[in-house]
Amino acid sequence: MKQICVVGVGYVGIVSGACFADLGNRVIALDIDEKRVANLNKGIMPIYEPGLDELVERNVKAGRLSFTTSYKEALDGTEFAFIAVGTPSGVEGDADLQYVAAAARSIAENMTEPLILINKSTVPVGTGDWVADIVKEAQPKPIDFSVVSCPEFLREGSAIGDFMNPHRTVLGSQDMEAAEKVAHLHLPLRAPIVITNLRTAEMIKYASNAFLATKISFINEVADICEVLGADVKEVSVGMGYDKRIGPMFLDAGLGWGGSCFPKDVRALAFMAEEKGLDPKILNETMIVNYRRRELVVEHLTEMLDGSIKEKTIGLLGLAFKPNTDDMRDAPSTDIAKALNAAGATVRGYDPVSMDVARGLLPAVKMFDDPYSMAEGCDALIVVTEWNEFKQLSLKKVKGLMKTPVIFDARNIYDPAEARELGFNYRGMGRGFNGNGS
Numbered sequence: 341m342k343q344i345c346v347v348g349v350g351y352v353g354i355v356s357g358a359c360f361a362d363l364g365n366r367v368i369a370l371d372i373d374e375k376r377v378a379n380l381n382k383g384i385m386p387i388y389e390p391g392l393d394e395l396v397e398r399n400v401k402a403g404r405l406s407f408t409t410s411y412k413e414a415l416d417g418t419e420f421a422f423i424a425v426g427t428p429s430g431v432e433g434d435a436d437l438q439y440v441a442a443a444a445r446s447i448a449e450n451m452t453e454p455l456i457l458i459n460k461s462t463v464p465v466g467t468g469d470w471v472a473d474i475v476k477e478a479q480p481k482p483i484d485f486s487v488v489s490c491p492e493f494l495r496e497g498s499a500i501g502d503f504m505n506p507h508r509t510v511l512g513s514q515d516m517e518a519a520e521k522v523a524h525l526h527l528p529l530r531a532p533i534v535i536t537n538l539r540t541a542e543m544i545k546y547a548s549n550a551f552l553a554t555k556i557s558f559i560n561e562v563a564d565i566c567e568v569l570g571a572d573v574k575e576v577s578v579g580m581g582y583d584k585r586i587g588p589m590f591l592d593a594g595l596g597w598g599g600s601c602f603p604k605d606v607r608a609l610a611f612m613a614e615e616k617g618l619d620p621k622i623l624n625e626t627m628i629v630n631y632r633r634r635e636l637v638v639e640h641l642t643e644m645l646d647g648s649i650k651e652k653t654i655g656l657l658g659l660a661f662k663p664n665t666d667d668m669r670d671a672p673s674t675d676i677a678k679a680l681n682a683a684g685a686t687v688r689g690y691d692p693v694s695m696d697v698a699r700g701l702l703p704a705v706k707m708f709d710d711p712y713s714m715a716e717g718c719d720a721l722i723v724v725t726e727w728n729e730f731k732q733l734s735l736k737k738v739k740g741l742m743k744t745p746v747i748f749d750a751r752n753i754y755d756p757a758e759a760r761e762l763g764f765n766y767r768g769m770g771r772g773f774n775g776n777g778s
């Protein structure tokens with residue numbers, strides 16, 4: 341049994357900590373937020389993530405997982421300290437590293453034995469070296485340590501499954517012995533392990549997220565072309581995805597990417613390139629194409645409602661940036677709701693789990709407890725998040741409740757022919773409605 345400390349109980353920290361505990365390690369998870377730690381000690385999770393409360397409870401009961409605000413306690417007898425704190429976007433699109441620096445400093449001040457610091461937060465290339473300098477400077481007396489980069493690739497909503505079944509583990513360090521020790525911790529995950537230098541590991545994380553974001557922006561651009569040429573992007577994606585060189589994942593066209601990762605990471609990678617005098621054209625266009633999706637929704641809906649959405653009542657099906665999370669960071673729903681409000685519409689919202697967060701962010705949106713009561717009297721509905729429960733809605737019942745049966749399916753979850761047969765004025769994204777398609 342190895343003893344591990346995880347600094348930061350946000351998404352990555354709490355999931356990694358609970359999963360490492362489940363793999364049989366002793367894990368002490370630390371956060372400076374006293375309320376978060378007190379809640380965790382009462383079994384209240386800081387985030388909504390399927391399966392997380394059960395995983396945490398099981399490992400706390402088994403004595404393998406505990407929570408603290410004390411670095412002294414967390415580092416006592418610990419061989420591995422994971423840094424999993426937030427790296428939000430700074431004002432210019434650079435990554436804000438103040439939490440990483442604070443964590444490194446506190447670790448340095450409180451460590452009493454040799455330690456391997458493992459960075460899981462997404463940090464600009466070169467941060468690992470910078471963390472090593474901070475630790476060296478902040479140590480009251482020199483104690484051996486190494487820095488390893490171990491970027492995380494889990495997705496919100498499927499985080500536990502992603503952690504336990506990774507496609508690969510990436511480790512970067514200048515100290516190969518330390519990297520090997522960290523590799524050992526990951527052996528039970530049975531994934532290929534790539535060991536490289538610090539900067540390359542840090543870059544692998546940015547390049548991976550930026551590639552996936554680009555793939556999504558690409559299919560969204562194709563969706564627009566499908567629309568005017570009368571093709572159906574959903575079927576185009578299926579046809580493309582069978583090609584092993586392309587693969588079927590991340591080819592869902594619609595509202596594009598949001599959340600806490602892709603927006604900040606694409607921006608940060610472009611920023612790093614520009615700082616060195618490069619012109620990262622693909623990354624910049626990837627962002628432009630992505631954010632255009634949100635404007636398009638309002639344009640389409642205006643067309644569907646005969647040129648004006650003023651004084652119309654519009655219901656948003658889904659508010660979280662993607663299904664199975666309550667995360668509203670950079671969620672398309674926020675921009676769409678604001679644009680609809682600005683155009684004079686009354687906006688309603690319903691989401692299976694993110695309503696509490698959404699209420700604070702979107703005070704002008706009237707929230708409903710279920711999709712049917714929201715639909716009652718609406719002039720139009722927009723599918724913003726592709727929650728499974730929306731796929732199962734009785735569209736017949738919805739039609740009976742609405743003032744006018746208009747659906748803009750911005751996530752392509754419904755069958756256009758079926759929706760139209762039921763009498764809906766239906767549009768999806770990239771499904772040939774302007775051309776000679778269905």
Ligand code: UGA
Pocket residue numbers: 462492493494495496497549552556589590591592593594595596597598599600601602661662
């Ligand atoms: C993403 C990466 O997928 C993870 O590998 C990475 O670890 C994580 O960022 C991170 O850096 O922490 P996440 O943001 O949780 O994970 O969610 P994704 O499932 O990747 O979706 C990102 C966005 O892309 C969502 O807004 C989603 O709606 C959108 N998306 C995804 C599409 O529009 N189309 C698709 O085909 C797939």
